[in-house]
Amino acid sequence: GEDVEQSLFLSVREGDSSVINCTYTDSSSTYLYWYKQEPGAGLQLLTYIFSNMDMKQDQRLTVLLNKKDKHLSLRIADTQTGDSAIYFCAETLYNQGGKLIFGQGTELSVKP
Amino acid sequence: DAGVTQSPTHLIKTRGQHVTLRCSPISGHKSVSWYQQVLGQGPQFIFQYYEKEERGRGNFPDRFSARQFPNYSSELNVNALLLGDSALYLCASSLDPFGELFFGEGSRLTVL
Numbered sequence: 001g002e003d004v005e006q007s008l009f010l011s012v013r014e015g016d017s018s019v020i021n022c023t024y025t026d027s028s029s030t031y032l033y034w035y036k037q038e039p040g041a042g043l044q045l046l047t048y049i050f051s052n053m054d055m056k057q058d059q060r061l062t063v064l065l066n067k068k069d070k071h072l073s074l075r076i077a078d079t080q081t082g083d084s085a086i087y088f089c090a091e092t093l094y095n096q097g098g099k100l101i102f103g104q105g106t107e108l109s110v111k112p
Numbered sequence: 113d114a115g116v117t118q119s120p121t122h123l124i125k126t127r128g129q130h131v132t133l134r135c136s137p138i139s140g141h142k143s144v145s146w147y148q149q150v151l152g153q154g155p156q157f158i159f160q161y162y163e164k165e166e167r168g169r170g171n172f173p174d175r176f177s178a179r180q181f182p183n184y185s186s187e188l189n190v191n192a193l194l195l196g197d198s199a200l201y202l203c204a205s206s207l208d209p210f211g212e213l214f215f216g217e218g219s220r221l222t223v224l
Binding site: 004040042043088100103105 | 116145147152153154155156157160168170202204212213214215216217218
């Protein structure tokens with residue numbers, strides 16, 4: 001079945017690295033995404049990874065994909081207070097482009 | 113360039129009423145998707161439209177309907193509102209059904 005799970009909260013100190021984890025159940029995932037949502041706002045796409053990749057780096061963001069364990073992580077280097085937000089992991093399935101399946105979101109709190 | 117615009121941004125309805133939410137996609141985008149985000153949860157897929165045709169539907173009752181107009185804008189209609197319909201309704205547009213989704217800031221519906 002289709003299910004995406006995330007831990008609900010993460011608290012880090014400014015300047016530390018943050019690692020947000022996500023697990024998914026459907027092995028037919030094609031793309032996996034990380035979105036950021038700030039209070040009262042819509043969703044902002046941060047980065048994505050194709051399911052046949054293991055890693056993708058984009059400035060302060062590193063995405064790691066372990067297909068065997070169906071585990072996805074987002075690492076934010078040098079976390080800043082402006083990174084405080086809710087982070088959603090999402091997947092699209094083969095032949096269902098446009099339908100994103102989201103996790104419940106991880107609230108990241110960055111303390112000065 | 114304007115992003116995805118949604119209206120109204122906030123509205124309050126009572127049980128049993130109906131509501132119409134509107135979405136204007138990014139210029140040139142032909143696909144529109146709708147998502148429901150209940151407080152504290154990730155967004156859930158409701159509909160996708162492409163070239164004025166319904167291309168996908170999530171697990172929502174028939175009280176939910178949508179349409180896409182020749183200018184690619186879209187409406188989401190919800191009849192016989194229930195308290196549980198209170199949520200942030202997000203619209204996203206993309207060039208085509210498989211393209212990157214760009215989200216609007218949402219319409220926050222409160223049902224009393």
